[in-house]
Amino acid sequence: MSKILIVDDEPHLRLLYENELRRAGYETMTASNAVQGLEFVETMRPDLVILDIRMAGMDGIEAMQRIMERDKQIPVILNTAFSSYKDNYLTWAADAYVTKSSDVTELVETVQRVLEKKATASG
Amino acid sequence: MPMENDPLPTSEQMTVLVAAFRQNPLPLLVVADGGTIAAVSDGACELLAMPREKVMGLNVADRFLPPLPIDRCLNQKECRDERCRREILPAEGQPVPVEVLCRPFSVSGESAEGGRLNDHCLLYISDTRKRDYEDELRAARLAKLSLLNQVSEALYGANLTLDQVLEAVLICITAGQGLRFNRAFLLLVDDEKNVLRGEIAIGPSNQDEAGRIWNDLAHQPDDLFSMMTSYDQSIKQTDAAVNAIVKNMTVPLDDHDHVLVRSMEQGQAIRVTPDMDLPGVAAIRQWLGCDTFAVAPLMTRSGMLGAIIADNAISGQEITDLDLEFLQLFANQSASAIENSRLYTELERRLIALRKAHEKQKEHQETLLRMERLSVMGETSAIVAHELRNPLVAIGGFARALVRNLDPDDPNHKYATIITEEVTRMETIIHDLLDFIRPQKQQRKEVRIDELVTGTVDRYQGEMQAQRIDLQLDLQSEDSVVACNPIEIQQVLQNFLVNALQVLPEGGRIEVRTRLMQGGVQVEVCDNGPGIAQEVEDKLFAPFFTTKPTGSGLGLTICQQIIKSHGGVIGARNRKGQGACFSFILPLPRNS
Known part of the structure; x- marks a missing residue:
């Protein structure tokens, strides 16, 4: 069972994503900020990280950069309310970019796709 | 002039005096007591249309109506002049109005009380017809001068267009109230071709037309505007003939002997009569179909504007000194007015241009302000929407979970569904709003790829010189134009150049090449540095991969994204000898 780390500073959204991803059959863990998220990447070794971009303190893009510097194998999905971040070159480094929606289907499907891609790449 | 104390002339003197008196061309008579004519001058004989012998002995009362006041002059001691207006009756023809000055004098008369009595009277007769004619002439002069004055005021004051001014000038030359020429032709200097060229003309083409027009205009008031109006009504349609003539008129300005050029260079009106033969006259006679004409220069302080040709081809009337004088005067006035109008037109043109520029600027400013306001509004809405x-x-999200978890028969299932639907609606609104507010990505522009490369390379001249890099440009895209975001493509090139500069030692070489390919343009940056290590070759464009201690590892990733978004490809290779080449290919528009 793949472990998904959800980093988002909105508790309700964390709960929503946890519920939905668990329902889809993933193991989940959450962090409420980027620093905590990086800690969990080190300690819990998730298979995939979902990063909110705009968070208090370190933002999702910087967190992504740090994660990739340590372990390029961990896929990162940027999940944000700001569709305009798509124009930021740095976001191009992410494995996927999902605009937040009350319909979580896109996020769940993206997680699935990215994990499959990783599995084929490493396998 | 009192004569009382004059000594009597001697008989010799008398003989001379009488002879002189007789031959005087002025009409003079000496009347003796009783009104008998005692002496008569040649002038008086002519006026009376009689030989001297018939005049002598006549009584003045027979020839002057009403009778002259001779009695008041004669047999008086004092000598007083009497002036009166009379009609004189010549032997043939109509009575002539004259003014007579009666001056009494004494030849031998002595009064009973002693002293002299006037016994003769000298009559100075002046033909008032001549004087009236001169008065008329003077009046005409005045009228014309006043018209000229009026015209020049009108020409200056009314801000007429150049065409209107030219028209007004010609009308005044030909109008009955004006200079009374039959036809007038106006030629202007064409500086570019250095010729004098016929511009416009007015005048009738034959006697009938002339009769009609002059009749039409006979009762027009003497002011310029009514003249111009009647011109529009009655002359304009007859101008075809003279305007066809004027279009043929071309005189090279370097033909200094030509009568028109000479007139301009000397600033002098010239009257050409049938007996005159000056250079250019033959051609003008041929144009006009008439031997006699006048030319006048249009001169201003700043130079020669042109010339006027005027003639009386229809009426055949003589061109008098007065006509010429007025033509000259009027030409001077006209020249200033023409120049004035030209300057005014030019000023007006510039003023309009300035005003337009000003309006445009104001418009831009308003647009900018509006955009700024919109942008602030947009930013605020974007923040709120986010x-x-x-x-x-x-x-x-949770409403969806509820929908999923509730039994479809449960009324709450329906309510939760409504919540999800409404939220989706709101999300759509926000999405559309943000899409709308989001600043447009910079538009792609058509760019000459070689220019873009040169411009980018130029920015690194300083670094290259400091590092003594041997830069070789080999641009052969043959002026190819690609549609791209120039800033992004520059960013890719900069990345290539900076990478090369970082790996090269001092004195290294960088070659920048552009080449036209099938459907695209290739841009290549090669160096003679260490080249790409085999183990990193396939990770070059991967994110966060870097061989540099301070690199982000995103440079080439971003380059790849940029080139991909332009529909192109990016690549890197080692050169056969030494060093690395980074290149990209951008597609050319299909039609090129």
């Missing part, structure tokens, strides 16, 4: 997005995700 802030609403997160709570909506939570509301809608």
Whole structure:
């Protein structure tokens, strides 16, 4: 069972994503900020990280950069309310970019796709 | 002139005096007591249309109506002049109005009380017809001068267009109230071709037309505007003939002997009569179909504007000194007015241009202000929309969970469905709004790729010189134009150049090449540095991969994204000898 780390500073959204991803059959863990998220990447070794971009303190893009510097194998999905971040070159480094929606289907499907891609790449 | 104390002339003197008196061309008579004519001058004989012998002995009372006041002059001691207007009756023809000055004098008369009595009277007769004619002439002069004055005021004051001024000038030359020429032709200097060229003309083409027009205009008031109006009504349609003539008129300005050029260079009107033969006259006679004409220069302080040709081809009337004088005067006035109008037109043109520029600027300023306001509004709405997005995700997301978990028969299932639907609606609104507010990505522009490369390379001249890099440009895209975001493509090139500069030692070489390929343009940056290590070759464009201690590892990733977004390809290779080549290919528009 793949472990998904959800980093988002909105508790309700964390709960929503946890519920939905668990329902889809993933193991989940959450962090409420980027620093905590990086800690969990080190300690819990998730298979995939979902990063909110705009968070208090370190933002999702910087967190992504740090994660990739340590372990390029961990896929990162940027999940944000700001569709305009798509124009930021740095976001191009992410494995996927999902605009937040009350319909979580896109996020769940993206997680699935990215994990499959990783599995084929490493396998 | 009192004569009382004059000594009597001697008989010799008398003989001379009488002879002189007789031959005087002025009409003079000496009347003796009783009104008998005692002496008569040649002038008086002519006026009376009689030989001297018939005049002598006549009584003045027979020839002057009403009778002259001779009695008041004669047999008086004092000598007083009497002036009166009379009609004189010549032997043939109509009575002539004259003014007579009666001056009494004494030849031998002595009064009973001693002293002299006037016994003769000298009559100075002046033909008032001549004087009246001169008065008329003077009056005409005045009228014309006043018209000229009026015209020049009108020409200056009314801000007429150049065409209107030219028209007014010609009308005044030909109008009955004006200079009374039959036809007038106006030629202007064409500086570019250095010729004098016929511009416009007015005048009738034959006697009938002339009769009609002059009749039409006979009762027009003497002011310029009514003249111009009647011109429009009655002359304009007859101008075809003279305007056809004027279009043929071309005189090279370097033909200094030509009568028109000479007139301009000397600033002098010239009257050409049938007996005159000056250079250019033959051609003008041929144009006009008439031997006699006048030319006048249009001169201003700043130079020669042109010339006027005027003639009386229809009436055949003589061109008098007065006509010429007025033509000259009027030409001077006209020249100033023409120049004035030209300057005014030019000023007006510039003023309009300035005003337009000003309006445009104002418009731009307003647009900018409006855009700024919109942009502030947009930014605010964007922030609000974003802030609403997160709570909506939570509301809608959990409502979906409820929909899923509730039994479809449960009324709450329906309510939860409504919540999800409404949230989706709100999300759509926010999405559209943000899409609308989001600043447009910079438009792609058509760019000459070689220019873009040169421009980018130029920015690194300083670094290259400091590092003594041998730069070789080999641009052969043959002026190819690609549609791209120039800033992004520059960023890719800069990345290539900076990478090369970082790996090269001092004195290294960088070659920048552009080449036209099938459907695209290739841009290549090669160096003679260490080249690409085999183990990193396939990770070059991967994110966060870097061989540099301070690199982000995103440079080439971004380059790849940029080139991909332009529909191109990016690549890197080692050169056969030494060093690395980074290149990209951008597609050319299909039609090129």
